Amino acid sequence: MVEKLIQSVIMAMQDSLDDEQLRMLENVLALNLHGMEIKEECTQLVTSERHWEKILRMYIASKRLENCAESTLIAYRRCITMLFEGINKKIHEITTNDLRYYLAIYQEQRKISLAYLETLRHYISSFFGWATDEGYINRDPTRRLKRVKVPQKIMKPYTAEEREHLKDIAKSERDVALMELMYSTAGRIGEIVSINRNDVDFVNREIIIYGQKGKKERKVYLTEGCMYHLKKYLTSRKDDNPALFVGERKPYNRLGVKAIQDMLKKLGKAAGIHAHPHKFRRTLLTDAGARGVPLQEIQAYAGHVKPDTTMLYVVVKQETVKASFMRLLA
Numbered sequence: 025m026v027e028k029l030i031q032s033v034i035m036a037m038q039d040s041l042d043d044e045q046l047r048m049l050e051n052v053l054a055l056n057l058h059g060m061e062i063k064e065e066c067t068q069l070v071t072s073e074r075h076w077e078k079i080l081r082m083y084i085a086s087k088r089l090e091n092c093a094e095s096t097l098i099a100y101r102r103c104i105t106m107l108f109e110g111i112n113k114k115i116h117e118i119t120t121n122d123l124r125y126y127l128a129i130y131q132e133q134r135k136i137s138l139a140y141l142e143t144l145r146h147y148i149s150s151f152f153g154w155a156t157d158e159g160y161i162n163r164d165p166t167r168r169l170k171r172v173k174v175p176q177k178i179m180k181p182y183t184a185e186e187r188e189h190l191k192d193i194a195k196s197e198r199d200v201a202l203m204e205l206m207y208s209t210a211g212r213i214g215e216i217v218s219i220n221r222n223d224v225d226f227v228n229r230e231i232i233i234y235g236q237k238g239k240k241e242r243k244v245y246l247t248e249g250c251m252y253h254l255k256k257y258l259t260s261r262k263d264d265n266p267a268l269f270v271g272e273r274k275p276y277n278r279l280g281v282k283a284i285q286d287m288l289k290k291l292g293k294a295a296g297i298h299a300h301p302h303k304f305r306r307t308l309l310t311d312a313g314a315r316g317v318p319l320q321e322i323q324a325y326a327g328h329v330k331p332d333t334t335m336l337y338v339v340v341k342q343e344t345v346k347a348s349f350m351r352l353l354a
C-alpha cells in the first residue's frame with residue numbers, strides 16, 4: 025500500500041519536477057512512510073534459520089564460477105550481509121520500499137558518494153535478481169529500484185611535468201622504477217604488486233600480467249626509461265625475494281598495495297600533486313589515445329572487456345580535438 029502511494033505521488037509530480045528532484049522526493053517519502061502499513065510489519069531479528077546466509081553462500085559460489093575477483097566477492101558478501109542485518113527480515117519479506125529506505129539511511133548516515141550508492145544498488149540488484157532466477161524468492165524487490173544517476177567527472181591524468189616532478193623528489197631508485205613500471209604497463213595496483221622478477225622479459229621488453237579482473241593473461245611492454253630504472257633498482261637489491269618490488273628494510277617482504285599508496289600520497293603531498301597508483305594507468309591510456317593508438321588496441325592493452333570502459337579512461341585533450349578539426353575540417 026505504501027509503495028503504491030509513493031508511486032502515485034511520483035507519477036503526479038513527474039511533470040512538475042526534474043529527475044533529480046523526483047529522486048529526492050522518492051527518498052523523502054520512503055524515509056517518512058517506512059513502516060506505515062495496514063498490517064503490522066515483523067521487525068524482529070530472525071535468528072532461528074538465517075536462511076539468507078545459505079542463499080548468499082550459493083550466490084558467492086556462483087559468482088566465483090563466473091571468475092569474479094576475490095576482492096569483488098568480498099565486496100558482494102559484505103554488502104549483502106550488512107543489508108540483511110540492517111533490515112532484519114526474511115528474504116521473501118523484503119520489499120522495494122525496504123531497500124529504498126535502507127539505501128537512503130545508509131547514504132544519510134555515512135555520507136557516501138552517489139557513485140558508491142550506485143555500486144551498492146548494483147550489488148543488491150545482482151543478488152536479488154539471481155535469487156529470483158534460482159527460485160529462492162518469487163518476486164525480485166529490486167526490479168523497480170532505479171539506477172542512481174551519477175555525474176560523469178573527467179578524471180585528469182598526470183601531465184609529463186608532474187610525472188617528472190614525482191620522480192625528481194622520490195627518495196629511492198625503487199620508487200622511481202615503480203612509477204615508471206606503473207605508467208609503462210598501465211597495470212592495476214593489484215597486478216603490479218604480484219609481479220615477480222622472473223616475469224620480466226628484458227630481452228623483448230615485456231611482461232605477462234595475470235589480470236585481476238576476468239583473470240586473463242595479457243602482455244604489456246616496457247619503455248626505455250622503465251627498463252633503465254628497473255635494471256638499476258634490481259642491481260641495487262641485496263635480497264633473494266622473488267618479488268619484483270620489496271620493502272627497503274629487512275626482511276625485505278613483497279611490497280603491498282597500501283605501502284605503494286602511502287608512498288605516492290607522501291610524494292604527492294610534497295609535490296603539491298594529487299598522486300595515486302591508478303592515475304598512472306589512466307595517464308598511459310590517455311597518452312596512447314593522444315598519439316594515435318587505436319581504441320581496440322588500447323582496450324586490449326588495458327585488459328578491458330568493453331570499449332566503453334576504456335573510453336572512461338582515455339581523456340580526449342582539447343588541443344588534439346582542435347588540431348584534428350583544423351587539419352581535417354577547417
